[in-house]
Amino acid sequence: MVSGTAFDFPSYVQDKRSLLEACLAEYLSGNEPPALWDSMRYSVLEGGKRIRGMLCFAAAEAVADEAGSLAGGAASVADIVMPCACAIEMVHAMSLIHDDLPVMDNDDFRRGRPTNHKVYGEALALLAGDALLVRATEVLARHTPPVVDRQSLVDVIAEFARVSGAYGLVGGQVDDLAFSGQLAQQLAEQIGVDEKTLRSIHQRKTGALLSFCSWSGAYLVGARGELADAFKQFGELLGLAFQITDDLLDVTGDIKTLGKTPGKDEAAQKTTWVRMFGVEKSRQQVSELQEQLEELLRQTGIASGRRAALNAIVNYAVTRQN
């Protein structure tokens, strides 16, 4: 896995992507009603960077006692975190389906293809999102192996629900819409928009799930206390850097590379990081966040070879072109 030589990130991505996608296909192999499952598979199985699933794996691998084996070899790190990593990718995909709907961001393209509602219609897209949300929890609860004690699993399921709902993605999305003029203007006026507010929106809309990725990976293989907290904070900061990069790409990217329509934030007059700080300052803040993230990892005391995948994920998150 991790050696003393330079870390081979492309191979790592390929390896994790194929493991994740094989399991996702298995967890989404239902067929009744056929159109519903097709719509669910359409948004989960094709494309996507899989950065969230990878992050869950990388956090677990960094923390686990022995690379690849825990609890006297009773289960591998991959066995332990796979249901959680798949559940995360399902919730992420459902959030994109709902985000793209005409009542929200109204997007026609995602991952280089027509959005779910363009192919299956709005009603089915909405329902496929709903079904993915609950299937994700079912997979996490049912398939996490017994080597993870049941109370720890309950902790992980509870946190997963928390970051997905009003305290995380849903709450962040509500405020995000309020600042793009799609919800009552009155709400935007009540809250007011400044750096603190925008940071809070980014942290909930994007950071909450990324934070869950790194925390859950570490927690499932035994991290507790300060170490678990460090992984939570790591994901939060990574989420902010990831979302600022997303705001930058909306301005600087093109449809072919992005796989979705650029310039949407400007068109919706959305309050983004770039709108608040400009391109140059936003880039500088992203590189400061990258330094903070690397420092945070160093302070965990985890050996550098075991942190290599996490550092590579950070670098990818902030230098990506889509």
Ligand code: GRG
């Ligand atoms: C979770 C119950 C529930 C509802 C969803 C619509 C909504 C509520 C939330 C929107 C959240 C959202 C779309 C946040 C943006 C996060 C973001 C930067 C997504 C893009 O992630 P990438 O670039 O996408 O990792 P790929 O396609 O690579 O997977």
